[in-house]
Amino acid sequence: MSSSDCGVEDVALCAKFLDALPVTGAAVSVFGGAVPETVVCATDELAARLDELQFDLGEGPRWEAVRTRIPVLEPRVREGEHPLWPVFFSALLDTEVEALYDFPLTLGALDVGIVELYSTTSGALDRTDRAKALVLANQTAWNLLDRLLRVKESTASATITEASPLSRREIHQATGMVLVQMNVTPTDALLLLRGHAFAHGKTVRTIAGDVVARRLQFTPETE
Structure with a gap:
């Protein structure tokens, strides 16, 4: 998959990372909970290949980032050993990649996907670039969650009738509790509730009940 295989909106989703950061290529994948993994976009063939390799092998920095929920930054990826992903590292040596930067897409307790960036030039992202990448990753996570929910609702509009005035x-x-916990707008708080319900195969009413009963709490990610 490359940029030619993506829609206009998808291309823009990946391209903004190239516009803002000193990287060569980018790929974005969405997954989590009940969502099957899908490559949303890739700026070039190598970006797509790196994503595909890690998916096929079940190892690589993207899986490390997903597991830990923190960015995995490899500014000089060819140097040193990588015991957590030796097979992927071996395959990587056959490419022009010199640096990898993987950012998990998370919203509170939700795992939405992963952004995979690579560069053919070695070197660390400076503080400003890391901050930009985190902002872009957050924007991308919201974008993907909104799109997932719109697709879900378009195929399951009948479930709207399940809600009663009480629910x-x-x-x-x-929603009010989540907006305080996450310091977001009411619209985004409701989106988080709906996204959590979607990812866990539950109704929004059930998730809302858990929040009100304080069995579930949404907390913002802290660095």
Whole structure:
């Protein structure tokens, strides 16, 4: 998969990382919970190949980033040993890649996907670039979650009738609690509730009940 295989919106999703950061290529994948993994976009063939290799092998920095939920930055990836992903590292040596930067796409407790960046020039991202990457990753996570939910709702509109006035009041209450916990707008708080329900195969009403009963709490990611 390359940029020619992506839609206009998908191409823009990946291209903004190249526009803002000193990297050569980017790929974005979405997954998590009930969502099957899908490559949303890749700026070039090598970016797509790096994603495919790691998916096929079940190892690599992208899986490390997903597991730990923190960025994995390899500014000089050809140097040193990589015991967590030896097979991928061996394959990497046959490419022009000199640096890898993987950023997990997370929203509170939700794992949305992964952004995989590579460069054919070695070197660390400076503090400003890391901050830019984190902002872009957060924006990408919200974008993907919104798109996933729109697709889900377009194929399951009948579930709207499940909600009663009582459950709506509980959802509104839970939305208020989440917006305080996450310091987001009411719209984004509701989106988080809906995304959590979607990812875990539950109804929004059930998730709202858990929030109101304080069995579930949304907390912002801290560095």
